[in-house]
Amino acid sequence: MQLKAENLSAKRGEDLLFRKLNFCVNSGEALVLTGRNGSGKSTLLRVVAGFIRPESGKVTFQSQGTESRPAREACHYLGHRNGMKAELSVSENLHFWKDFLGGFEGGTGLSIEEAADVIGLSSITHLPYGYLSAGQQRRFAMARLLVAYRPVWILDEPTAALDAKADAMFSAMVRNHLRSGGMALAATHQPLGLDNAQQLEMRGFEFDDLEEMV
Ligand SMILES: Nc1ncnc2c1ncn2[C@@H]1O[C@H](COP(=O)(O)OP(=O)(O)OP(=O)(O)O)[C@@H](O)[C@H]1O
Numbered sequence: 001m002q003l004k005a006e007n008l009s010a011k012r013g014e015d016l017l018f019r020k021l022n023f024c025v026n027s028g029e030a031l032v033l034t035g036r037n038g039s040g041k042s043t044l045l046r047v048v049a050g051f052i053r054p055e056s057g058k059v060t061f062q063s064q065g066t067e068s069r070p071a072r073e074a075c076h077y078l079g080h081r082n083g084m085k086a087e088l089s090v091s092e093n094l095h096f097w098k099d100f101l102g103g104f105e106g107g108t109g110l111s112i113e114e115a116a117d118v119i120g121l122s123s124i125t126h127l128p129y130g131y132l133s134a135g136q137q138r139r140f141a142m143a144r145l146l147v148a149y150r151p152v153w154i155l156d157e158p159t160a161a162l163d164a165k166a167d168a169m170f171s172a173m174v175r176n177h178l179r180s181g182g183m184a185l186a187a188t189h190q191p192l193g194l195d196n197a198q199q200l201e202m203r204g205f206e207f208d209d210l211e212e213m214v
C-alpha cells in the first residue's frame with residue numbers, strides 16, 4: 001500500500017500556503033509534520049483527508065493489485081474536534097461511526113466493546129458522551145479509528161490535553177496500526193514515540209516572503 005502526494009499546492013485565503021509538495025508514505029510508515037504554529041500542518045492534513053481542495057496536484061492511495069484512488073477514501077481523520085454528539089451515549093456514537101464509515105478492503109473494524117477495551121474505558125460506554133471528562137472524550141474519539149478499518153490515519157494534534165498514560169496508550173495504538181501495515185500522517189508538538197518516522201517541515205506563508213527576499 002502506498003499514499004502518494006504529487007505536486008501538491010494549497011491556498012488559505014488568497015495566498016498559497018504551500019506549493020508543489022511531493023511525498024510518499026508506504027505501508028507501515030509514518031509521516032510527521034513539523035513547523036511552527038500557523039505553518040500549514042493542519043491545512044495539509046485536511047487536503048489529504050479531502051476536506052480542502054488543493055490548488056494543484058493530487059493525493060492518491062494504492063493497494064496492491066487495485067487501481068489508485070483518491071486518498072480520502074482510505075483515510076480516518078482525527079482532528080482537533082472529537083466528532084461525537086454529546087446527547088448520544090458513547091456506544092451510540094461509536095455505532096454511528098462504524099455504520100457510517102463501513103468497511104474497507106484489507107482489514108476489519110473492532111466491535112464497540114473491543115475498541116472501548118483497547119482505550120481502557122469499557123465500563124462507561126453506556127454514558128452520554130457529554131458526561132465524560134475531556135480526556136475520556138478524546139480517548140473515545142481515538143476509539144473511532146478502531147471500530148471501522150481505514151489504512152491511513154490522519155492525526156492532528158491527537159494527544160493534546162491527554163495525561164501521560166493516555167499518551168502512551170495512543171502511541172501504542174499507532175505503533176500497532178503501523179505494525180499491521182497501516183500508515184499515519186500526524187501533526188504533533190508532542191512526540192508520538194514512533195521510530196523511523198519521516199519528517200516534513202512546513203514553512204507557512206512567511207517562507208514565500210523569504211524566498212522573494214533572497
Ligand atoms: N480560511 C482561511 N483564510 C485565510 N487564512 C487561513 C484560513 N484558515 C487558515 N488560515 C491560515 O493558514 C495558516 C495555516 O494554518 P494551519 O491551521 O494549517 O497551521 P498549523 O501549522 O496547523 O498551526 P498550529 O500548529 O497552530 O495548529 C495560518 O496562518 C492560518 O491563519
